[in-house]
Amino acid sequence: MAPKPTQKAQSPIQSLWKAYNEETSDRLKFIDSFLLFLMLSGIVQFLYCILVTNYPFNAFLSGFSSTVGQFVLTASLRSQVNPDNQAEFKEVSPERAFADFALGSIVLHFFVYNFLG
Amino acid sequence: MAKGKLKNEPHLFLAQPIKTKQDAITLTWKVKAMGTQVNTITPGRRKAFASTSVYAKSSTGDSVLVIVEPKKQDDYNMFYEGLRERGFEVTFRAPRAETPLLVEDDVPNFSHVIIFASETKSFAKDITPQSLVSLLNQNTNLLIALSTKQTQLTSLASEFSLSPAPPGTPLISYFPAHSESPSVIPIPAPSSNLISTSKAPIWYSGTSFALSNNPLIVPILNAPPHAFASEVDGGSADSLVDATEKGGEGLWAGSSLGLVTGFQTRNGARIVWAGGVEMFSDEFAQKEVAPGKPSGNKQFAQDVAAWAFQESNVLRIDHISHHQVNETEPREQYTTKDQLVYTAHISKYNPQNGKWNPYSDITDLQLSFTMLDPHVRTALPAVGPSSPGDYTVQFRAPDRHGVFKFVVDWKRKGWTYLFSSTTVPVVPPRHDGYPRFLSAAWPYYIGAISTSVAFFLFSTIWLAGEIKERKKGKGKTE
Numbered sequence: 001m002a003p004k005p006t007q008k009a010q011s012p013i014q015s016l017w018k019a020y021n022e023e024t025s026d027r028l029k030f031i032d033s034f035l036l037f038l039m040l041s042g043i044v045q046f047l048y049c050i051l052v053t054n055y056p057f058n059a060f061l062s063g064f065s066s067t068v069g070q071f072v073l074t075a076s077l078r079s080q081v082n083p084d085n086q087a088e089f090k091e092v093s094p095e096r097a098f099a100d101f102a103l104g105s106i107v108l109h110f111f112v113y114n115f116l117g
Numbered sequence: 118m119a120k121g122k123l124k125n126e127p128h129l130f131l132a133q134p135i136k137t138k139q140d141a142i143t144l145t146w147k148v149k150a151m152g153t154q155v156n157t158i159t160p161g162r163r164k165a166f167a168s169t170s171v172y173a174k175s176s177t178g179d180s181v182l183v184i185v186e187p188k189k190q191d192d193y194n195m196f197y198e199g200l201r202e203r204g205f206e207v208t209f210r211a212p213r214a215e216t217p218l219l220v221e222d223d224v225p226n227f228s229h230v231i232i233f234a235s236e237t238k239s240f241a242k243d244i245t246p247q248s249l250v251s252l253l254n255q256n257t258n259l260l261i262a263l264s265t266k267q268t269q270l271t272s273l274a275s276e277f278s279l280s281p282a283p284p285g286t287p288l289i290s291y292f293p294a295h296s297e298s299p300s301v302i303p304i305p306a307p308s309s310n311l312i313s314t315s316k317a318p319i320w321y322s323g324t325s326f327a328l329s330n331n332p333l334i335v336p337i338l339n340a341p342p343h344a345f346a347s348e349v350d351g352g353s354a355d356s357l358v359d360a361t362e363k364g365g366e367g368l369w370a371g372s373s374l375g376l377v378t379g380f381q382t383r384n385g386a387r388i389v390w391a392g393g394v395e396m397f398s399d400e401f402a403q404k405e406v407a408p409g410k411p412s413g414n415k416q417f418a419q420d421v422a423a424w425a426f427q428e429s430n431v432l433r434i435d436h437i438s439h440h441q442v443n444e445t446e447p448r449e450q451y452t453t454k455d456q457l458v459y460t461a462h463i464s465k466y467n468p469q470n471g472k473w474n475p476y477s478d479i480t481d482l483q484l485s486f487t488m489l490d491p492h493v494r495t496a497l498p499a500v501g502p503s504s505p506g507d508y509t510v511q512f513r514a515p516d517r518h519g520v521f522k523f524v525v526d527w528k529r530k531g532w533t534y535l536f537s538s539t540t541v542p543v544v545p546p547r548h549d550g551y552p553r554f555l556s557a558a559w560p561y562y563i564g565a566i567s568t569s570v571a572f573f574l575f576s577t578i579w580l581a582g583e584i585k586e587r588k589k590g591k592g593k594t595e
Binding site: 026027030034037038041042044045048052053055056059060062063064066067070074098102105109112113116117 | 551553555557558560561562563564565567568569571572575576578579580582
């Protein structure tokens with residue numbers, strides 16, 4: 001009886017992972033890996049800022065906000081190209097979504113490099 | 118017609134005096150402007166412009182008015198002679214005489230005024246305590262001798278933070294034993310930078326003052342420790358006994374009593390209060406302190422006059438300069454955290470030849486870099502023999518922008534006050550003035566670059582992969 005709860009506790013995560021692996025399309029998985037990279041990069045910069053130095057602060061702000069901004073843009077791309085959300089974004093085609101994403105990202109990087117110092 | 122004439126004539130008549138008066142006023146204005154132009158408010162300098170006579174032995178002019186009772190005028194001939202030898206023009210005036218006036222058209226007629234009329238009760242209309250104070254305001258120097266008698270000048274002394282001893286109580290000392298009256302005292306010459314080093318004692322007879330702690334007071338000669346103020350004949354012993362019974366209360370005694378006391382006003386004018394006029398007399402100058410040993414009175418009187426008339430201990434800041442390190446010209450504005458170099462050139466008046474010589478002997482000069490409060494206060498040391506008279510310091514401008522002032526403010530007893538204030542703006546760095554590509558910022562640079570590179574790769578793969586996906590999708594639907 002004892003191992004059962006642990007099995008049960010692990011099983012939702014395992015089943016989630018399994019479901020994710022099986023049901024998510026490669027495209028979305030590719031987006032997710034990009035999101036993961038952005039998240040890790042942002043965390044590393046934030047830790048460096050609070051543990052080592054926040055000087056120059058503008059460099060931190062631009063470096064950190066580039067990851068955050070890119071994350072937000074990529075997340076919205078993900079929700080727009082997800083076939084499950086097709087009902088919500090009827091008039092937004094995946095091509096249109098990608099064009100929005102690319103334009104937004106280019107503008108974001110323009111600001112980031114201006115502010116980087 | 119007659120009316121018109123009446124109107125016109127006074128106007129024409131007045132034209133001449135008004136013109137001269139205005140001339141006088143514009144002259145003083147010009148002189149003042151010259152003083153402030155270089156940001157140095159050094160009164161000695163201002164006056165030096167006003168009187169550029171070659172023969173002037175004082176830094177502020179060489180005309181002296183002596184106000185003295187005509188019958189006592191000849192008692193001080195050696196003192197006048199000493200002044201004349203040093204290049205002063207001495208003019209005499211009786212206390213009640215109407216001329217020469219102290220001030221005419223708001224401009225002082227004399228550079229220095231001596232009042233030896235120590236016992237005179239009433240003076241001419243223009244010699245009042247108020248007019249003497251206004252003379253000081255116009256940078257005229259005064260030498261005033263008092264006596265044990267109460268006059269209006271005695272009460273003026275208390276305006277200079279000196280409290281004269283009660284009337285009729287001269288300074289008395291029985292030590293060292295001397296044959297004269299105990300109110301005629303030989304006092305050892307003081308050791309101070311105001312008085313040339315003559316060791317001979319000085320004969321003194323007169324009143325004394327208690328000095329307050331006013332910082333503008335410059336004690337020149339103090340009473341000997343065993344001297345006290347009391348009536349000479351009768352009752353002196355009794356009053357002393359009374360005073361000792363009260364623990365010394367009410368007794369004017371000791372070395373903190375001032376006998377000859379200077380006072381330098383904030384604008385640099387000097388006034389000397391002497392408790393006894395006999396100190397300047399020929400009688401005391403010739404009186405021997407010991408057989409064959411002359412007194413120091415003659416030299417002391419000249420030294421006191423030299424200080425009072427701004428001959429000795431007169432300094433000025435000639436010019437100052439400031440620039441960034443490794444540059445020579447001053448900038449219109451400096452940036453926060455710049456390394457700045459400030460230099461002041463100070464010279465001392467030399468009464469021997471009437472010239473200003475570089476002076477490097479100030480050891481406690483300070484420079485403040487001030488915006489309301491001094492943000493930087495640093496020693497301003499003399500450069501040394503390589504450039505005499507220059508005092509220079511290098512310091513870092515604070516990390517604070519605003520309107521700053523370089524302030525040198527040096528006030529020492531017996532010396533001319535030095536003050537110089539120069540305003541400079543300190544601005545933050547321009548947008549491109551900050552340091553770039555700092556090593557500490559590389560994680561952030563890498564973060565931003567990696568995001569861009571990842572975005573680029575993502576887009577490429579996405580566009581490439583989309584075709585694949587579409588094909589897949591087509592295959593699925595087909």
